[in-house]
Amino acid sequence: MSKRASSKHKIDRRLGENLWGRPKSPVNKREYGPGQHGQRRKGKVSDYGTQLRAKQKLKGYYGNISEKQFRKIYAEATRRKGDSSESLVGLLECRLDAVVYRAKFVPTVFAARQFVSHGHIKVNGRRVTIPSYSVKVGDLIEVKDTSKQLAMVIEATQLAERDVPDYIEVDHHKMTAKFARVPGLADVPYPVHMEPNLVVEFYSR
CATH class of the missing domain: 1.10.1050.10 (Ribosomal protein S4/S9, N-terminal domain)
Known part of the structure; x- marks a missing residue:
């Protein structure tokens, strides 16, 4: 890394x-x-x-x-x-750490990289530990069950300083996110x- x-x-x-x-x-x-x-x-x-x-x-x-x-x-x-x-x-924006950050599973983009590397994220049911992994349209990203109650994750979902963009469909109750489409500059x-x-x-x- x-x-x-x-x-x-x-x-x-x-x-x-x-x-x-x-x-x-x-x-x-x-x-x-x-x-x-x-x-x-x-x-x-x-x-x-x-x-x-x-x-x-x-x-x-x-x-x-x-x-x-x-x-x-x-x-x-x-x-x-x-x-x-x-x-x-x-x-x-297709990078896995960027999607995790955009979905508000973590408070910062630096935390997103570490969160992925430490094995807290699954893509389509499989654990992925590569922050640069390229997410495809339709992929389901989810926080591992044992990581959903981490203080950092709970804090991040409640952050008011930024919103989840519309190209990512997030369910913060289930801690899942779907990559709906590849965004353009105006969408980010x-x-x-x-x-x-x-x-x-x-x-x-």
């Missing part, structure tokens, strides 16, 4: 945005970057810098995805017919503005 080397809150401050829309984000108090030079006025950003920032935001949002994994997802998106940026978002409830088209431009340079 890839491990994040730096604090996830530093990503928020470096980008100057509350990436996950969480009330504990330091950006809510300090809208500038970390370190002694964080408050310096920023100069004009180049096209490359704008594209890099878009990539950092999208990649950072999904947690511990490595650069190698992210580039592989981009490569798959460009192989598909249609808009590559829409395909990129669709592939990211990102707390900040994402620009996957710039990510495509970044990698296609």
